[in-house]
Amino acid sequence: NAGVMQNPRHLVRRRGQEARLRCSPMKGHSHVYWYRQLPEEGLKFMVYLQKENIIDESGMPKERFSAEFPKEGPSILRIQQVVRGDSAAYFCASSPPGQIGDSPLHFGNGTRLTVT
Amino acid sequence: AQKITQTQPGMFVQEKEAVTLDCTYDTSDQSYGLFWYKQPSSGEMIFLIYQGSYDEQNATEGRYSLNFQKARKSANLVISASQLGDSAMYFCAMREHPPGGNNRLAFGKGNQVVVIP
Numbered sequence: 001n002a003g004v005m006q007n008p009r010h011l012v013r014r015r016g017q018e019a020r021l022r023c024s025p026m027k028g029h030s031h032v033y034w035y036r037q038l039p040e041e042g043l044k045f046m047v048y049l050q051k052e053n054i055i056d057e058s059g060m061p062k063e064r065f066s067a068e069f070p071k072e073g074p075s076i077l078r079i080q081q082v083v084r085g086d087s088a089a090y091f092c093a094s095s096p097p098g099q100i101g102d103s104p105l106h107f108g109n110g111t112r113l114t115v116t
Numbered sequence: 117a118q119k120i121t122q123t124q125p126g127m128f129v130q131e132k133e134a135v136t137l138d139c140t141y142d143t144s145d146q147s148y149g150l151f152w153y154k155q156p157s158s159g160e161m162i163f164l165i166y167q168g169s170y171d172e173q174n175a176t177e178g179r180y181s182l183n184f185q186k187a188r189k190s191a192n193l194v195i196s197a198s199q200l201g202d203s204a205m206y207f208c209a210m211r212e213h214p215p216g217g218n219n220r221l222a223f224g225k226g227n228q229v230v231v232i233p
Binding site: 031033035040041042043044045048055056089091095100101102103104105106107109110112 | 161163
């Protein structure tokens, strides 16, 4: 039973380009959470999605960032016109539907984005 | 507002010694959960231990235990008999219970631990 799969593991983009980060949740999970980790910082919540719905985007920057979780395929975090400050590790986690109580969120290995 | 506070500077601990990592939290919820994760230099996030707000016993998981003091809103992680492989960043996280099945976690900034032989 594969865990949360993220790709690519490392991504290098020049300023102004677009970055697309992919996340495939664990089997049976239909909820996805994206987090960003800046250097020397903890994980900051960005967005929570269910299939075809954004439920909570309270942590998403207002511009250039978007996320989707289509009916088929992985969840995508998209960053348009990247800037150096977007350089960070981006983690995805998934959960099954409903409250999961004492169960932890299981994270993918992250995508390390470097903007040059 | 910061919900999870981890303020210790980087810590060096002798192999086989115990180390305590501090975590304080802020919530007005009666029901919440506290989690600790380990992040080694390779970068993945590894779940270690969980404590529920209504649990009367402190959680234990192998060499990991939680010193949970609800009135003080603290959930300190204790690692006993440190091993070289324990060198990592350690993050405290909290789950409140917003409606709609949102299981998101709020993380602290982490504690750096280096185990020396």
